[in-house]
Amino acid sequence: MSALSAAKATDEYELARKKVAAFIKASDSTDIVFTRNATEAINLVAYSWGLSNLNPGDEIILTIAEHHSAIVPWQIVAQKTGAILKFVNLGVNEVPDVEELKEMIIERTKLLVVQHVSNVLGSVLPIEDIVIWAHTVGANVLVDACQSVPHMVVGV
Numbered sequence: 038m039s040a041l042s043a044a045k046a047t048d049e050y051e052l053a054r055k056k057v058a059a060f061i062k063a064s065d066s067t068d069i070v071f072t073r074n075a076t077e078a079i080n081l082v083a084y085s086w087g088l089s090n091l092n093p094g095d096e097i098i099l100t101i102a103e104h105h106s107a108i109v110p111w112q113i114v115a116q117k118t119g120a121i122l123k124f125v126n127l128g129v130n131e132v133p134d135v136e137e138l139k140e141m142i143i144e145r146t147k148l149l150v151v152q153h154v155s156n157v158l159g160s161v162l163p164i165e166d167i168v169i170w171a172h173t174v175g176a177n178v179l180v181d182a183c184q185s186v187p188h189m190v191v192g193v
């Protein structure tokens with residue numbers, strides 16, 4: 038590849054990053070990291086952030102309605118670090134019980150892993166509220182937006 042076409046490829050790549058950033062209203066295109074799929078993205082977070090930041094007794098909250106690819110990496114990370122997984126059940130409407138989720142958040146909570154729109158239930162979780170609750174104890178939130186970004190306007 039010539040220097041000129043390499044530069045063009047880089048420019049096109051950065052343009053794609055800018056387009057994606059605009060599409061999801063990210064404040065900076067450098068925040069966009071391309072992966073092959075959501076499974077790889079979640080594994081990337083689990084094995085980088087998870088393994089180096091979670092300690093025995095730290096808690097990770099997930100819902101029982103998460104996609105398999107958002108559960109398995111955290112089961113492995115929990116085994117390796119001694120972190121504890123806590124699962125939010127479905128409530129009366131057969132959708133993840135948001136009140137139960139809110140009550141589960143405590144000082145030891147370090148991460149919440151939640152789908153925005155469920156691929157099995159079609160339910161929509163109130164991500165803005167969940168992020169506010171998580172941040173009150175300094176916890177991070179991994180939002181699986183696989184089913185929301187293609188179907189509704191999303192602003193990160």
Ligand SMILES: Cc1ncc(COP(=O)(O)O)c(C=O)c1O
Binds near residue numbers: 073154156
């Ligand atoms: C909610 C949700 N999370 C994760 C995935 C996994 O996505 P991928 O196939 O891009 O790894 C899917 C796939 O349908 C999904 O619906």
